[in-house]
Structure formats: structure tokens, C-alpha cells
Amino acid sequence: MDTFDAIKERRSVKHYDPNHKLTDDEINQLMSLAVLSPTSFNMQNWRFVVVKDSEVKKQIRAAAWDQAQVTDSSLLIVICADLKAWKDNPLQYWINAPKETQDFLVSAMGPFYEGKEQLQRDEAMRSCGIAAQTIMLTAKAMGYDSNPMIGFDPDKVAEIIKLPENYVISMLMVVGKQTKSAMPRGGQLPLDKVVFNDRFS
Structure with missing residues (x-):
């Protein structure tokens, strides 16, 4: 499918065929x-x-307001992030880069994130959001x-999946074969309400 068409046709679908399974290859x-999505x-x-x-x-599903798509969809993904990935052997992220690039970027990561808890969380949510969009368009x-779902108890889901310390859940994502189309779009704001040139007027 053409990328433009995938963007236009992607909708948040709530009703899925519970008998359909994605193959391991899919x-x-x-x-x-998904893992080709960019991260800082x-x-x-x-x-x-x-x-x-x-x-x-x-x-x-019980921790997600009993929403049927959690169990009826072909695939459920809990999208999480490691808040401390920046300090976990940062060289591994640049193992194939020239040494000069490695030295610069690896040495910069610590000072950029150290002691900045809000920035670490913001970065986690940015990364997960971009990956989620990649998953949706790929699907x-x-x-x-x-x-994409935010209607769930994050503490309960964390307990169920045994979320490690210093990790955070961004959202749930379900993928599958729809049995009922999404509702018509509720209404898109016009570009002149959301796009500004150079600065807010």
C-alpha cells in the first residue's frame, strides 16, 4: 500500500475477528x-x-476497562520504554559508527540526561509514540x-507483565482484522488552526 494511502486509511478500529491470527512471520x-523508528x-x-x-x-483486558479489542485482536503489544537506556552501555548504540562519532555521542549522552527525570520520561514517550505510528502504518x-490504547490501569498492567524497575508503559497497541469499520472521522481542524508560519501570531 502507498504510504499516503496508509496514512489516510489508518483508523483506530475497535472491533476485530477473534479467530484471526497473525503468523510468526507477520x-x-x-x-x-517498528525497531527502525528513530530515537534520540x-x-x-x-x-x-x-x-x-x-x-x-x-x-x-480486565485492567483495560474490559475493552474487547484487547482479547479479540490478533496481536496485543504493550509499548514500554527503558527510562535509563541512555546509561546502559551507550557504546552499543553506535557500535558500527566511526570512532570519532562514537566518542562524541557516547560521551554526550550522560550529561544530556543525568538527573533530568522529566526529560528521560519525555524522551521515552516520544520514542514510543514514533514507534507506535510505525506499527500502525506498517499494520x-x-x-x-x-x-492505540491509553484506557487501562498502568500499575495493574505493569504488575501483569512484570515491568522492570525504571521502565514505563506508554500505551497498549492492538492489531488485527476488523469486523466493523471505525466511526467516521469526528472532524479535523483546518490547517490554519494548527499550522503557523515562523511563530504564533
Whole structure:
């Protein structure tokens, strides 16, 4: 599917065929493209919990306002981030770069993030948001639909997936075959309300 079409046709779908399963190859393709999403300092701080176990899905559904798409969709992904990825062996993110580039970027990561908890969290959410959009557009290009979800108890879901310390959950993402189209778009703001030239007037 053309990228422009994928962007136009992507919708947040709530109703899925519970009998449809993605193949392992399809899941691998989806996630292999997700990890090409950009991150600051190339630190790849997103972490993806791909939930296949039906019992775990049921537990997460109970923590997500009993929303049916959690269990009915073909794939449930808990999109998380490691808040301390910037300090976890930063050289690994630049292992294939020239030494001069390695020396500059690796030495810059610590001072940029150290002691800045809000920046670390902001960076995590930025990274996860970009990766989520990659997943949604990839899914659409593969002939599937998706739904990013924030309607859940993050503490409960963290407990279910055994979220490590210093990690945060950004959102849930479901992917699958729709059985009912999304509602018509609620209304897009005109460009002149959201796009400004040079500065806010």
C-alpha cells in the first residue's frame, strides 16, 4: 500500500475477528520495522511486550476497562520504554559508527540526561509514540487495522507483565482484522488552526 494511502486509511478500529491470527512471520515483519523508528541518540529505548498468551490477554483486558479489542485482536503489544537506556552501555548504540562519532555521542549522552527525570520520561514517550505510528502504518500496509490504547490501569498492567524497575508503559497497541469499520472521522481542524508560519501570531 502507498504510504499516503496508509496514512489516510489508518483508523483506530475497535472491533476485530477473534479467530484471526497473525503468523510468526507477520509479527516478525511488523516488529522488525517498528525497531527502525528513530530515537534520540539512537538509544532505542522502546521495549515491546508482545502478548500471545490468552490468559495474560484476559488479565490485561480486565485492567483495560474490559475493552474487547484487547482479547479479540490478533496481536496485543504493550509499548514500554527503558527510562535509563541512555546509561546502559551507550557504546552499543553506535557500535558500527566511526570512532570519532562514537566518542562524541557516547560521551554526550550522560550529561544530556543525568538527573533530568522529566526529560528521560519525555524522551521515552516520544520514542514510543514514533514507534507506535510505525506499527500502525506498517499494520495498515500489511492489510491489518490497529488501535492505540491509553484506557487501562498502568500499575495493574505493569504488575501483569512484570515491568522492570525504571521502565514505563506508554500505551497498549492492538492489531488485527476488523469486523466493523471505525466511526467516521469526528472532524479535523483546518490547517490554519494548527499550522503557523515562523511563530504564533
